[in-house]
Every structure is written in structure tokens, then in C-alpha cells.
Amino acid sequence: MAPVLELRNITKQFPGVLANDHINLTLEQGEIHALLGENGAGKSTLMNILYGLYSPDEGEILIRGQVTKITGPTDAIRQGIGMVHQHFMLVPVLTVAENVMLGEESTRGLVLDRKKVASKIRDLSQRHGLEVDPGIKIENLSVGVRQRVEIIKVLYRSANILILDEPTAVLTPQEADDLFGILRSLRDQGVSIIFISHKLREVLDLADRVTVIRRGRVVGEMQTAGASQAMLAEMMVGREVALTVDKETASAGETVLSFENLKVLDNRLHVAVDSASLEVRAGEILGVAGVQGNGQTELVEALTGLRPVQDGKVFIAGQEVTNASPRKITECGVSHIPEDRQEDGLVLSFPVYDNLIINTYYRPPFAKGMVVNEQAIVGQADGLIEKFDIRTPSAAVPVSNLSGGNQQKVIVARELNRPIKLLIANQPTRGLDVGSIEFIHQQLVHKRDDGAAVLLVSAELDEIMGLADRIAVIFKGKFTAVVDADDVSKEQVGLMMAGNSLEEALANAPKRTSKERAIVT
């Protein structure tokens, strides 16, 4: 029997980049096939070609042995291809039923037949364990449930080829497990699934087969049964990668950062951080674990002077800095790696060398009185580019031309190149590939070993488990627990991130089995 889907010699050239270079891929009936590759390897481009959003320069698509032209999503849907995008394609103010039927509406005469759609959704929900209320608006649903709606959307169109683009990026570990359960049951019912990811563990856990892409080329294809993480990582990156962070046990010193009863509002003036108290000591990494949107952003902004503190006090190195200006906080010896590197970390249109002095430009040697010292600035940049392995044609290139990983390295270079007492890193490796992640993790551990206190905020549980010496779990703006990293298992922290108390988590999830460090990809 012909495979359900076959891509032959797919090639796509973007200005300056060969995104897909003669890619071949086959998808068999009823298998979960992982597409593994670093960011920018060309996974999404390939899937967008398959879904008709891009047209390939070369190559052909075969569906059940038939050469098929796909020129738009409508064609793809007609061929039974459904896609769950990395960023959900749901309209927040519409109901589940409206979102599901959009583009394929049931009508009676002119009028939308909401009842019929709702009953069809309930049907699909029951059959596949995708519980959701068809009448509720998307904006009132959690991320996990939204993803269920996306899958229902695809099933509603009777798709039998399902593409999921990095589906776990926004989920809690428990939600991801639920998703995997659903995907396995769909596979067992004959749906063929392409699962795009750069997380090795997930790929091995879920997929039957895996195709690895590097720089637009297929570098290997194998059954997951015989594969290991180290092997896949090496294929993906093209060199051997340290998947674990080597670090000694922390020797924590005196308290560097402390805050008590901190209250911070979000942009809609709702309480985002509620009576939070914490201490971070020199020489330790304190990891703040939590699902995105539980107040981490507001907490970090308040600590770095970017957002007013409503109530409570912040001390850094014994000095009160509640509602101090960002510059004053910086001068206390604080470095900040912000969550959104393009929005808050860099001035994208500025050259690399200017971005490297953007918080020290007013001080010698970069300034002489009112005048900046171009020579000193460019000179420092060349040194940092080498030291931090920033891949850029020159220091004069606008930072917007750099890849995400190298942009992040510019920030890391700027923030870690001074003597500091405290490093606040918010999602420092978000969206980066294994190679860059490895580098940045090493830098964080270095700073810790140099005696700095590190506050690491991350939604990636693996990252927290791999780096943190202590873990503070944040849920709905409160710290629900602060624990030693060695005392809890990943599953236990996962449960707490989902709102369970420490006691519940300890009782309901497996204990930490060994001292082994989690793998951080």
C-alpha cells in the first residue's frame, strides 16, 4: 500500500536562505512521525508547503500515491490534511462552535445551524476524549482546552493527516501528557500524525518514527525504538551536545535579593503578583517554575524597576530598591535578561556594538562627558563577539539581522560582562536551539559559581529541574511552595505548577528517583 503522504524533493528558496533542500518524507497510515530540527532548520516551512501556505520551488506531494497540487489551505483541507499551528488559530471572542465551523459552516437557509455544529462537536468530544463546551467563548478557556478545540477543528473537517507544530510549547507537563494520550488514541484509530518538535524527550516518548532536519536538509530518518537522545541531538545540531548541565552543588552565601509581600498589577490592573516573598542568596540559582501568565512577567518587571510595585518591599544587597529606577537597580549590580528579547532586550535597528553598551553608555570608557567614545564601544564589541561566540558578519550589523540565538547572546554578553551581584533571567532560552541553550546554561552556572545570585524564571520545567538549586513555584501570582530542587521530582513540580499544593503534589506524583540531572532540551 502506498504511504498516506509522501513528499519528494521539496525545495524552497527564500531570499538568502535555502529553507528546504530536496526534502523527502513519507508518512504511513496510522503512525506518529516526528519532524525534529533546530529552530530555523526548515520544519515549519516544509509543513506550510504541505498545508498550501507556501508553494514549493521544486518537488511534489503525493497523497495516497497520487501526485497532488496544494495551492492553499482549502486544498489541504479537501485532501484531509489538518494543521494545529504553534500559535493557535482561534478567534478569542467567538465561541468554540463558531471557531470550529468557520470556513465550513452548517447553515439552514441563510442562518448558521449552531445546534447541528454543537452536537457534532459533542460527538467528537466523546469519541476522542476531547472534553469541551461548544457554547463557551475561546477567551474563557485555558491553553490546554484551546488546543483541544484546535484538534476538534481538524477532526470536524474529517482530516486523517494531522500536523502539529510544536504543540507542547505552551502546555503544562500534565496538559502535554493529556495531549499525548489523545494523539496516541487518534493514531490507533488510523489517523496519521506529523509531530514537529525540537524536544528530544517528547519525540522519543510519542513518535513511532522520526525524521531529523538540519539546515533545510534531511540528515536522517529512523524508528524511535532504536534511537537515543544523544544520537538525535547530535544529528540535529551536527556536533556532540552536552544535554546535561555540569554543575557542582551550590554553596549559597548571604542573601542578595529579597522581597516581602510584593504586590504588582498587570496591564489590565488586575493583581498579577500577590503578597509574594522570596530570598535569593549569593551563589545559588533560584528557579521560578510556573506556567506562563501566572505573574512571572510582572514579578520580574517589578524587580527590575520596569513596573510599579503596589505594595511590599524589595531589597537588593541590603539596599531598599522598591520602585527605584531601572538605572539605579542596574547600578546596584543587577543584570536582567528580559523575557522578550526583541521587545525589551534590544534596539533592533541599532548595530550590535550599540546594543552591547545600551545600559552603560553614559559611563567611562564609553562616554567622555557628553560625548560617546566610538572607539571604546567598537573595541569592546569585537572582544565580546569573540568571547561569547556571537555569529555576526561584523559589530556594525543591525542586531535585527542576527538569528534569535545570536540576538540572545548579544544580551547575555552585555549583561554578564560586568561584575554583578544578581542576575535576573526570564525565559533566557525561549525559542532557542539546543546549541544556544547549552551555551546560555553554561553562562548562568558560571555566574553562580562566581558568587552571583541568579533568579531564573522559566516555563520550561526541564530547564528549572536542570539548573535550579532551589525551586519556587508560582501559581496565580503567589508562591505556592519553595523547595530544594533535590527534594522534588519533575512530576511533583508539574503538579504544583498546575495549582496543586505541595502536600498534594508530594502525595500524588512519583518521588525523585535519583540524583541524576534532568535533560535540558
Next chain:
Amino acid sequence: MAVTTAPATTSLGAYAARRERRKTIAYGIFFLLVALAIALLFVRNSAPGMESTFKLNPTTKEKVITLNDLILPTQAALIVLAGIISVIGLYQLVKGFKRVVIVLGVVALLFVFAFLIWAVRGKSINLLGILTFTVAAATPIAFGAMSGVMCERSGVVNIAIEGMMLTGAMVAVVFASISGSLWLGLVGAVISAGLLGVFLAILAIHFRVDQIIAGTAINIFALGITSFISQRFLQPTPALNSGGVFAKIAIPGLSQIPIIGPVFFNQSIIIYILFATVIAIHFMLFYTRWGLRTRAVGEHPRAADTLGVNVFKIRYLNVIIGGMIAGVGGAYFTIGSVGRFDEAITAGKGFIGLAAMIFGRWTPLGAYGASLIFGFSDALQARLQVLGKTQVPIPSEWLLILPYLVTMIVLAGVVGKTVAPAADGKPYTKD
């Protein structure tokens, strides 16, 4: 185990509750101040024994049911109104209403009523006349608002409504004058404004020009070209500028209902077209395939695109229909009311229409309601001027500001936060 649980803290809601309480008190104090204002400004300025008369019958022709005039003792009525508002204010202070925005609307209505009672002290006014004029004055505003709803729901900001109406107004009268048919005038208005819609759509959707700038350009163009044609051709040749006016049509049965009948159902055909338009847009937007797609495209065009919805087609269609609706509104200025075109005859009504659309939260019914409020302020200022300086010691220039003042107050956020369609004003690109 080195485990520490975070200390129990005050409930998350405590802070929000404090804010809520402060807001409640502020509203209560505001209501009491309104009551005080009635007492100080109106009660003090009226003498006992004066009466305010409100006529409730049409001044013209057939009357099936004749209502008695509403005659109120001025001072007593004002005291009662001030009393009611004080009670509302006190209740708000002590307990607080759940839907305070609605109460705010009621208080505003009572205040306007008090103002009217005071303004006509010792005289009489035809309330029905004010209401009838309200519906008429609201009509062009409402057409503008409907045009805005059509465009913005699909994600295109149409600030060119004013220019489209202006063009429609002129084309209507010229076509009607030349052809001798008011209907051809109306068709001409629809086509000309529709063409401007096409132009806006091409700029905004195809060329992704900033929509505010594209709209402003159309407005300036429309103002220039209509003024030029008016000066150059219409003024020297009055025959081009006298198309006549659609006659009022009384709808049998409906027009006989007391108050509502003469106000809503004895009007120009264009006003009936408006009613049909409002209802049709409401139905289409919320109950049909086209409406669902329009709303999706206005909120999250990429999501719609990935499901095979043609974002560009929907936007083009909506903007062009929006232009045509604005054209009908424009025609109302000339062949719907005065019968001739004057330079800048639309006098900013297109912009007020946009305000009405926002006030009505991008819904057709809400936007029509808002248009009626703006229309009422227009009608009120006209009538108050008629009553004269001694009766209403407010300079007429100030009264003329009233409709615009109401617009500004409304837009300054009296209605609370309004949320535009998420993709409103953002051009869509397929990577």
C-alpha cells in the same frame, strides 16, 4: 526535607474589591451632585405656580388618537426629580447598584428631563416634534455608524465615511436634478460612495496603506472636489441643484400608534431604508455565514485564512458595501431633507457616526441607539434656540456645541472600555 510553604496571604480579590468600592462611592457622589445641580440651577430659577407643558400630538393632519398634553407644575416636578436622583445616589453610596452604567443612563435621562421642564417653564413645547426631529437628525449619523460597523468588523478602519457621505450628497442631488428621478439620485449616491469604498479598499487592503491616512486623503479629496463642483457648476446653474425631496410616507397602521407612530413611521423613505439596513446588518453579522466570516476576519485574519476563508474578498466586500451605505446616508442630506447641496453639508456627521459606532460597541443596534442620543442632542439644541434667550439663558453658540460636546464626553470613556475588533486597522499579509 527542606520544604517551606509560602505563608497564607490575603485573598487575591481584596485589592480589586477596594478599587470597586471606591468606584461605587464616586458614582454615588456624582449622582448626589446631579441632584444638587437640579436643585440649585433649576428649582431656584423657577417660581411656584409655573407650569411646563409638553405637547404629545403631531402638529399636522390626521390624528386617530389624540393624547392630552402633559402639563407639569414646574417647581414640584423638579423637586420630585431631584428627590429621585438623590435616593438613587444614596442607595449607590450605601449599597451600590450592580449595573451602574445603566443607572448612570437613567440619571442622565432624568437630568435631561429636568432640564427640559425648567427650560419650558411657563411655556409649552412640542415633545413629539423634538423626538421626530431626533430620528431625522440621527439618520445620517446612523448611516455613518452602519458603514463603520461594516468596515471595522472586517478589520478595516473607515475614517472616510464623511467624504463618502459628502460625495453621495452631491451626486444624489445632481443625478436627481438631471434625471428628474429621486431614485436615480439615490442610486447615483450609492454608486459614487461605493466607488470611494473601492478606492479605500484598494489602498487599505491591497496596498496596505495606513488606513487613517488613506481615509483622510479621501475626505480631503471629497471636500475639495464637491466644493469645486458646487462653486463652478451648481451655484451658476441652480437647475443642477434642485432635485426635490422624498416625501414623507406614513406607514398604514404603524403610524397611528401614539407617539411612536408619528416619530418613527411617518418619515422619509430613506429613514425606512435605514431601519431595514440596521436590522439586516444585525441579522447578517450574528446569524449568517458571511457574518461569522466577517467577525473572524476582523479579529484574527490568519486564523480565518488557515481555514480557507478568503480574507481579502471579505474585506473588499465589506468596505465596498460600507461605502454604499455611507452613500445612502449622504443622499439623505440632500434629497432626503433639504433638496439642495451646499459645501460641506455633512458637517462632521460622518465622524459623529464613527463615535456612535464606538459608543454602540461595534454592534448595529447599539450604534443606532447611540445615533439617536446624538440626534436628540441635535434636536434639543435646535428647539432650545427657538425658545429664546430669556427662557434659556445660554448663548446659542454654546447650544450649537452640544452635539459635539456629547460626542466628546461619550468618547472620553463614559461608556467604559470599548473593545474594537482585534485586527481593526491592521492590513493583512500572507507572509
